[in-house]
Amino acid sequence: MPTRDDCLQLDARDPLAGLREAFDLPPGVVYLDGNSLGPRPKAAAERAAQVVVQEWGQGLIRSWNDAGWFTLPRRLGDRLAPLIGAGPGEVLVTDTTSVNLFKLLAAMLAHQHARQPRRRAIVCERGNFPTDLHIAQGLAKLLQQGHELRLVDRAEDIPAALADDVAVLMLTQVDYRTGALHDMAALTALAHGHGALALWDLAHSAGALPVDLRGADADAAVGCTYKYLNGGPGSPAFLWVAPRWQAVFETPLSGWWGHAEPFAMEPQYRPDPGVGRFLCGTQAIVSQSLVACGLDVFERTDMACLRTKSLALTDLFIALVEERCAGFPLELVTPREHARRGSQVSWRHPQGYAVMQALIAAGVIGDYREPGILRFGFTPLYTRFVDVWEAVEALRDVLQNETWREARFQTRSAVT
Numbered sequence: 001m002p003t004r005d006d007c008l009q010l011d012a013r014d015p016l017a018g019l020r021e022a023f024d025l026p027p028g029v030v031y032l033d034g035n036s037l038g039p040r041p042k043a044a045a046e047r048a049a050q051v052v053v054q055e056w057g058q059g060l061i062r063s064w065n066d067a068g069w070f071t072l073p074r075r076l077g078d079r080l081a082p083l084i085g086a087g088p089g090e091v092l093v094t095d096t097t098s099v100n101l102f103k104l105l106a107a108m109l110a111h112q113h114a115r116q117p118r119r120r121a122i123v124c125e126r127g128n129f130p131t132d133l134h135i136a137q138g139l140a141k142l143l144q145q146g147h148e149l150r151l152v153d154r155a156e157d158i159p160a161a162l163a164d165d166v167a168v169l170m171l172t173q174v175d176y177r178t179g180a181l182h183d184m185a186a187l188t189a190l191a192h193g194h195g196a197l198a199l200w201d202l203a204h205s206a207g208a209l210p211v212d213l214r215g216a217d218a219d220a221a222v223g224c225t226y227k228y229l230n231g232g233p234g235s236p237a238f239l240w241v242a243p244r245w246q247a248v249f250e251t252p253l254s255g256w257w258g259h260a261e262p263f264a265m266e267p268q269y270r271p272d273p274g275v276g277r278f279l280c281g282t283q284a285i286v287s288q289s290l291v292a293c294g295l296d297v298f299e300r301t302d303m304a305c306l307r308t309k310s311l312a313l314t315d316l317f318i319a320l321v322e323e324r325c326a327g328f329p330l331e332l333v334t335p336r337e338h339a340r341r342g343s344q345v346s347w348r349h350p351q352g353y354a355v356m357q358a359l360i361a362a363g364v365i366g367d368y369r370e371p372g373i374l375r376f377g378f379t380p381l382y383t384r385f386v387d388v389w390e391a392v393e394a395l396r397d398v399l400q401n402e403t404w405r406e407a408r409f410q411t412r413s414a415v416t
């Protein structure tokens, strides 16, 4: 079994080790929650000051052109595209993941309904992140065309749910709770075989592992920039539309930014011919600008290299927990098989909430998700092998000394 020294050796040989310097990480903390909120790229402070003081303060309204504010959603989309197997002119950085899901799902349902009105089912997993399900529920209600959410309990049940009445298969590629990874190409092909379209949520895949939207022949996708992409709290999300659908899908939020000529100021809406039609209104420029600082770091490496280290980190974490925390009621809920694992590891524990609070107090930041799940994100840009070691030691200490029993670790906060 590896020792702490072995972990230090792995760090010394790690080709990505130099990238950690790009981030501001508080001393004395092992941060294993970059899958929920990425840390701050050091460059973000200077960039924020530049946007606020220079571009806004001095440039004023001229900055829409001079500082490239107007084209920012597309320029950032083009830079993000290689991380998800997309090409230039296919991705926008805009709005939130929830709003982007609404726009794309509505466009896909309308497209299907216009051709085959009997296609009214949306297939999703019951365990998907709630907003994905809530957005689909709200949309189905709004449309009043009898759309139905068909929820499956297990990934193995997806093929059976894909009958010929399915309009859209809407899945999150990596499960936010368990870290289980879907085979995007296989499921997309299955959906297409039944005449359904495939909409992928990449919230836990973009920047976490290599994604190949074009290779998988997917139809559309959304994802977050504030998780693995380190764009900052609430930074705008992204969306992707396959080139074959760009001139076909219609956005339900037909705002002026998606118009073919926004400054023609026409009373009649005419959509942009490309993915730009999925813009809605004026963008959150300050926050959007900082997304570039996260992407800068990704441009110093590649996703294949990140994936190799990610799997090494998660393998090490699983092995060390199983050895050093043996005898405690921890149940691994993340698949062991590499092909089925994202970049996080989750364990179920009967006192999961309190255990995580005690661990955070000890300086190891992961998070808790119902039911009973301790969630640890491994982000190879800045997570070291020795961090894995320290995290397991802290977990062992919390379990052995039962520090989680302390009253202060039992009370729930609004954000867990």
Ligand SMILES: *Cc1c(COP(=O)(O)O)cnc(C)c1O
Pocket: 096, 097, 098, 099, 128, 129, 131, 132, 172, 176, 201, 203, 204, 224, 237
């Ligand atoms: C994090 C996450 C979201 C977040 O959506 P927001 O609109 O940014 O709040 C959505 N879907 C999934 C699967 C997520 O993991």
